[in-house]
Structures are given as structure tokens and as C-alpha cells.
Amino acid sequence: QVQLQESGPGLVKPSETLSLTCSVSGGYISTYYWGWIRQPAGKGLQWFGRIYASGSTNYNPSLKSRVTMSVDTSKNQVSLTLNSVTAADTAVYYCARFSRDYYFTMDVWGQGTTVTVSS
Amino acid sequence: QSALTQPPSASGSPGQSVTISCTGSSADVGGYDYVSWYQQHPGKAPKLIISEVNKRPSGVPHRFSGSKSGNTASLTVSGLQAEDEADYYCTSYAGSNNLVFGGGTKLTVL
DSSP states (O other), rough: OOOOEEEEOEEEESSOOOOEEEEEEEOSSOOEEEEEEEEOOTTEEEEEEEETTTTTTEEOOOTGEEEEEEETTTTTTEEEOOOOOOGGEEEEEEEEOOOOSSSOEEEEOOEEEEEEEOO | OBBBBSSSSEEOOTOEEEEEEEEEEEETTTTSEEEEEEEOTTTOEEEEEEEETTTOOOTTTEEEEEEETTTTTEEEOOOOOOGOEEEEEEEEOOSSTEEBBBOOEEEOOO
């Protein structure tokens, strides 16, 4: 059974770049899309975008200018980079697998990693 | 502000049925049969419960069902149980490889 584990710095200073990694175990990242979603404390979910194993990406238009996703098939990992962070980027960040059975549906989620933006 | 509108809260007694709405536009909910619903318990990751409007993934109880009419999708939870108390989020494909979320609904089992 595939499992996802997000990892990252925990604390990032304003204006700096946030980098997160999602490690996939129990399965291969090939032939799937992998997405990133965040959730500020007490608030709703926001979709960043998704990346295919080949490196093809689809980004949320509202975040596209600050977001980069990448994939490392040799390590079975996908990554998220968010630049010029502010306090508004403080949130729990999730990675998720997009289903091959249901269109634009996330069927496996990581447990999430908390990121705080503060000086 | 979320692209899809959900009521902030909903409630029902054990055994009752509750329906949560998710309203969008012809550019998302109304334009595609690609609405999903996710359940999120406090401190946990979201869990897929309904996909493509009304398809229930393996392992999801039959008391969860989905439907759509025009620009509004709905999630119905029948035979409410205490463990159904959670936040529920809808998503919809919005064209051009874009996905939009609803603001979420907190379901309380009285």
C-alpha cells in the first residue's frame, strides 16, 4: 500500500524560499500525477498543482508565479518550491497522489507537514 | 475566498440524513462531472469519499452518496454515525488542468 511522507524545514523566514519533499513508499511514482495542497490553521484547503512522473506540470493559476514542482524518479520523490514566502504561507502542506481511476481526484494523502513563516 | 461555496456548518442526529451542498458555476461544477468529496477529521489528512460526482471508492461506507444538479453538487450522509463528525470538502475540475476547492463544511453529529 502506497504511503506518502512530507518533509521540510518547519520554519522559514519571510521573503525566503520554501522547499518541501514528498517521499513515496510502497509503490512507484511513475504513471501517476502527484499534487500539493496546503491548509492554513483553521481554514480550508488550497491546491497548488500537480506533476507527472515525466515532469509535466499543471499549476494553480493563482499561485503559478511562485511555485515550482519537480520529480526525482530515482529517489521516488516529488518536491515543491515556493518562493518569496510571507506569513500567509504558514500552513500544513500535504502531498497527494492523483488517482488513475477517477479524473482529477486525489486518492492517497500524506500526513502533512507544518510550515511556519516567521522571522 | 474559495471558488466553490459550501455551508460552513451542518448537523444531524444519529441515524438521520444530512446533505451538504457545493455550489460553483458552469466553469467548474456545472461544466464537468468531476466533483469529488473529502472527509477530514481534526489533525488528520483528508480522505477521499466520493469521486466523479457519485462514485464511491472501495472501502467507503454506502451511507455516503453524491449527486449533482446544474452548478450545485451535493453530498448526502445517511444513517449518521458519531464517527461521521468531521469537515467535508468538495473539489471540482475547472478546465485547463485546474482544480478548485470548496471552503469546507463542519458536520456535527448531535
